[in-house]
Amino acid sequence: MSAVLKTEDHRALRFLTAGSVDDGKSTLIGRLLFDSRAILADQLDTLAKRAAGEPIDLSLLTDGLEAEREQGITIDVAYRYFATKTRKFIIADAPGHEQYTRNMVTAAAGSDAAVVLVDITKIDWRATPVPLLPQTRRHALLASLLRVPSIVFAVNKLDAVGDDAGAAFAAVKGSLEAFAAEAGITPAGIIPVSALRGDNVTAPLDAPWYDGPSLLQLLESLPTTQETTQGAMLQPVQYVARDDAEEQDASTAIKGTGHQSRVFWGRIAHGSVKAGDAVQVFPSGQGAIVAEVRRAGRTVDAAQAGESAGIVLDRQLDISRGDWIGSPGTLGATQRFSATLCWLDTEPAVPGRKYWVRHGNRWVQARITSIDHRFDIHTLTPTDAHELNVNEIGEVTVEVQQPLPVESYARNRVGGALIVVDPSSNRTSGALLVKTAVHS
Template identity: 80%
Template sequence: MSAVLKQPDHRALRFLTAGSVDDGKSTLIGRLLFDAQAILADQLDHLHKRAAGEPIDLSLLTDGLEAEREQGITIDVAYRYFATRQRKFIIADAPGHEQYTRNMVTAAAGSDAAVVLVDITKIDWRAPVVQLLPQTRRHALLAHLLRVPSIVFAVNKLDAVDEPQAAFEATQTALLAFAEEAGIRGVAGIIPVSALRGDNVTQKLDAAWYDGPSLLQLLESLPTTQERTIGELLQPVQYVARDAGIEADGAGHQPRVFWGRIAHGSVRAGDPVQVFPSGEQATVAEVRRAGSTVASAQAGESAGIVLDRQLDISRGDWIGSPGSLKPTQRFDATLAWLDTEPAQPGRKYWVRHGNRWCQARIAAIEHRLDIHTLEPTEAHELAVNEIGHVTVELQQPLPLEAYETNRVGGALIVVDPASNRTSGALLVRKT
C-alpha cells in the first residue's frame, strides 16, 4: 500500500505514537525532534556527554520520568512539540505496556492520527502467513475504537534484517489483511523506517523498491480532526462574561457573552438557538471571537454568542439549534476503566459532559472487550485498564450524541465521588 499525500492542512497535527516495549518508539520520536532541530542546546550537550564519542541515544529525549530512564520503558504519556516549515506537531508518546492501556486511551482522546510501530525483528516475516504482535493489533484496534481518524503503521528496524524489501512487503500484506479483518478504514499509510539510522523518518528512503513518502512527509499531509461544520449547532457553555464593548439594552442590562468551543455546526447573527436545560429560545444577536465581532464561527473554533434577550444561562449549559438537543437519561456506551477500584453495576459516580456535572450509575455491564481482539467476554465488573460495553443511567438528562458522530457531544468522564479520582471514560454508543 502506497501512502497517498493529500492537500496540506496547516493546522497543528496532534498524533500519538504506540508500540510494544523496545519497538523503537522513543528513538523514533527522538529522531523526529533531532532532525526537526527541536532540541535545546543543553539537552544536546547532555546527550553528547553521555554518549562519550558513541552515537547518541535519541530515546533519552523522551523518557522523561526517572522511573522510565531506570527501567528503559515508557510509563506515562509524554507530550512533545516540534514544527517544520509546513506545520506544527504535538506528539503524545503513549506507553506500550498492557497495564498502561489507560494512558493510551488518554493519549488517543483528541488525537488526529496514530503512529503504530511494528518491530520487524520480532515477527517471522518469512512465514507463509505473517503473525503480527498482539500489541500491534491491540494498539491499532484501540485507536480505531477511539475514533482516531488516521492510522499509520511504521515498520521499524529494517536496518536489522538482511532482506528489507521482502520483510517490509510481507509485513505490509499482514497489516492490510488485519485492517480488512478488523474493519479499520482509516489506514493512512504503511511506512518502512529505521529510527536508529534515520532512514525514511524525515528524509525519503533511498531504495529502488520504495517510492512512497517519508514518515514526516505523510504526517505533514494528514488532515486534522474536523467535526461537521454544516447543519445543527452544538456549543457547550464554558464561560459567561459581560463585555463592556457591547451596548446595553433598553433596560440598561449589559448583554452577556456565552463562550465555548463549538462542537459541531456553525453560528452567525440572526440564527435561532435553544438553551439546554431550560428549553428557552432566542436569536443570536452577535458572534465574537478573540474579543472581536465576526460574521460567523464554526465547529472547532472558540466563540462567544450574544443573544437578543436576557436568559438564565450558566457554565455547563448547552446552546444548540432549536429542536436538536435531545435530553437522554439512559444510554449505552463503551467504558474505558482507569481506576484501581473496579467499575461495578449499581455504584454511583459523577460524570462530566462538556462542562456539566451530573450523578450517574452503571445500570449494567453487557460484556468486557478482549483487549487483543475486542471480542466480547462475560464480565460482572471492569478492572483497571479494561474496556467494556455498559448501560448508564443519569440522575438528570443530558443532550448526548453518539461518539461516532461527534467526539464532544458523545464523550463523558467518570469521577469517583469518594476519592475524586478520574475513574473512566465513557464513549456514547447509542441513546
C-alpha cells in the first residue's frame, strides 16, 4: 500500500469517480460530503423527509435529474464542491453505464485524479485470478489514456462480506495490481471502503489487515495537474475584444498608430508571456511583440500556463477566434498525425468518412485515413480492426483539410486533444489524443 505523501499543493483537487453501474460512486461522494459537513441543512432535511424514517440515501446528493432519481442511476456528470481544513475539492460523479461513457470522458479530460470504484459484491473474489468487471477496466484505461495524473482504486462494499473483508480485499487488490501493471498504470493507491457505512472514507479503518490511509487522507495528498510554465508559450485564441473608444486612452492604443488596440483572450496552454516578448501567429505566420498582458480586465506583468489572459500586440494583425499565438518558430503545422481515438458514437468510425474536428477553438474538416488497431478491453492487446464501435478505443491515422499546430497529448493536453463531430447529426462522436505528428 502506498503511503500518504506530504504535499504542499493546496490548490483545489479536481477528481472524478468512475467504475461500473451501481458500484456506489454517488453514495461515496454523498458520504464524503456528509462526513465533511459539506451538506446544507435544507438539503439534509429534504433527504430526511424523502427517507421517512429509513436510512438517508446519500446518492441523492449527486443524482439530481428526475430520470436519475426514478431509475436509481447516474446519467449525466454531476459536479459537487467541498473542502477540508487542508484542501478544496471539485468532484465529478461520472455515469457507470456503458452507454454514458462519453460523459465519463468529458469529466476525465480536466481531472487531476480518478477514483475507480470496484464493487466487491459483483465479482468472485475467491477465484484465481479475481475477474474484474469490463467497465472497471475500461474506465481505468480511459483515465490513463486521458493522462489523468493519479488513479485510485477504491474497493467498495466491504461491509457486505463480513469477517472475510481482509481476505476479500487482499484478493481484489492483487488482481487490480496485476491489471495495472499490464496496462502500464501506476495506482496512487488501492483503498478498502464502505461508502454506505462510512468505513475508511474520511477516517482511517480500524482493522488488523489494513494500516493505510483513508480515502480522504489520500486525496488530500495528491498533486494537481501542473501545467508547463517553462519553455515556449502557446495560447489558443478564444475571443477577440476591442477596447471601447470612449474608455481608451493613449496607454491602450498601439504606439504611433492611433488605432484601437485589440485584446486576444484565451487560456495559456503552456509557457508564460509578458510585455516585450516576441510572438508568432498561426496560421498566418506573422510576428509581433507583446505590448501588454491583461488578466480580468487589468494590466499585469505576466501570465503563465493555466491562466486566462488577454494579449495586446504592438501592431495590427488579422487574428480571429481559432488562431494560435506562440513563441516564434514553435508552431509547427501538420495535416497528418497518429492518435488514440476514444469512440463515443453509435455510428461506427470508419476510414474515409469525413468528420469535423475541433482543435483549441478552430474547426476543420478531417477524415480517418486508417484504423491501425483496436484495444481489446479484456486483454489490453491490439487487435486488427476496420472500424471502431461505440465505447471502443483504437489507434488511428487522421488527415485534416487545413494544417493544425498539434502537439503530442502526452506533452500538452490542450495542443494534443481534438474532439470529433459527426457533420450530419452534429453529435460529439469521439475524442482524439495525438501521439505523433508529421510537420511540414
